[in-house]
Amino acid sequence: MTMKNIICLLFISLVLAASAGCLAKDPAASASNPAIPKENLPEGFKLLAVLPGENSNMNMTDYIKEFLAPEGIGQANASVGIYQWSDPGQGYDAKITLIQLSDEEHARAAVSNFKSQKTYQDQLARKLPIFGNATVNSHDALEIKDIRGDNSIRYLYLWNTGSIVALVEGNGDRNQSLELAGISGL
Numbered sequence: 001m002t003m004k005n006i007i008c009l010l011f012i013s014l015v016l017a018a019s020a021g022c023l024a025k026d027p028a029a030s031a032s033n034p035a036i037p038k039e040n041l042p043e044g045f046k047l048l049a050v051l052p053g054e055n056s057n058m059n060m061t062d063y064i065k066e067f068l069a070p071e072g073i074g075q076a077n078a079s080v081g082i083y084q085w086s087d088p089g090q091g092y093d094a095k096i097t098l099i100q101l102s103d104e105e106h107a108r109a110a111v112s113n114f115k116s117q118k119t120y121q122d123q124l125a126r127k128l129p130i131f132g133n134a135t136v137n138s139h140d141a142l143e144i145k146d147i148r149g150d151n152s153i154r155y156l157y158l159w160n161t162g163s164i165v166a167l168v169e170g171n172g173d174r175n176q177s178l179e180l181a182g183i184s185g186l
Contacts, residue, residue, distance in 0.1 A: 034098035034164055035185075036081035042179040044085050045094060051080040064099055066117055067165065071109035074102045083180070085171050092154070094177075096184055099165040107160035114158055114167065115142065123147065136166075136181045157181040 036050045052058035060078040067073060076099050083094040101107045115131070123130050134143040134157055141159035146169070148154055155177035157168040166186045170177020 034077070034079050034100050036079045036096055036098065037183040037185065038081070040183060041083065042176060042183065044176065045180060046084045047081060048084050048093065049082045051082070063097065066114050067099060067110040069113060070116065071113055073106045073110045073113070076101055076110075085176070091171065092148075094171055094180060095167075095169040096180070097165075097167040097169075098184070098186070099167075101163045101165065103163050104160065107163050107165050110165045111142070111158055111160050120144070134178065134181075136168075136178065137184070137186060139186065141166075141181070159186070161186045 038047055038050065041047065051063065052060060060076075060080070061068075063080050064076060064078045067076070078097060078099045080098075081096040083096070085091060085094050099107075099110060101110060120130060128147070130145045130147065132143040132145070134141045136157055136159060139159050139161055141157045144156040144158060146154040146156050152172055154172055155170045155174050157166070157170070157177065159166055164186060166181070166184050168177065168181040168184060170180050
């Protein structure tokens with residue numbers, strides 16, 4: 001191989017390496033899913049799964065569909081932790097959903113979209129007091145009394161911190177649900 005060919009190959013290699021470095025610095029290309037709490041869980045809660053799993057290309061749209069409309073939220077990176085809080089088969093799973101969005105404006109839109117669900121609007125129209133205020137890790141959060149099919153209440157906590165939206169779907173115990181929300185770290 002001639003010296004000219006070697007220099008051309010080195011130059012091409014440098015250009016490719018530089019462009020790969022630029023891609024790695026692109027926030028959209030390197031955005032990762034927010035971290036789901038796995039340790040120091042409140043008493044009675046056990047981690048069952050974290051979605052998407054490692055090395056997974058799972059489409060998380062089904063897990064965040066309540067956040068997507070009517071206001072646009074842009075690209076979202078979501079993680080969902082699924083927790084068992086009662087004996088297997090005796091109760092529903094608790095969940096922590098964390099969604100990383102491009103900015104705080106999109107995060108506020110996602111919170112607004114979640115609150116605007118038809119189910120909640122119907123309950124508000126019937127004068128059911130399902131929305132309240134709470135504080136989670138020194139942040140104002142929306143407390144939602146989610147009425148289940150058997151007329152029991154499950155406590156949900158929804159808030160955003162900057163560009164991250166947190167939804168904690170607890171159980172029927174307000175204190176346990178708030179404690180689960182607190183481990184989110186947000």
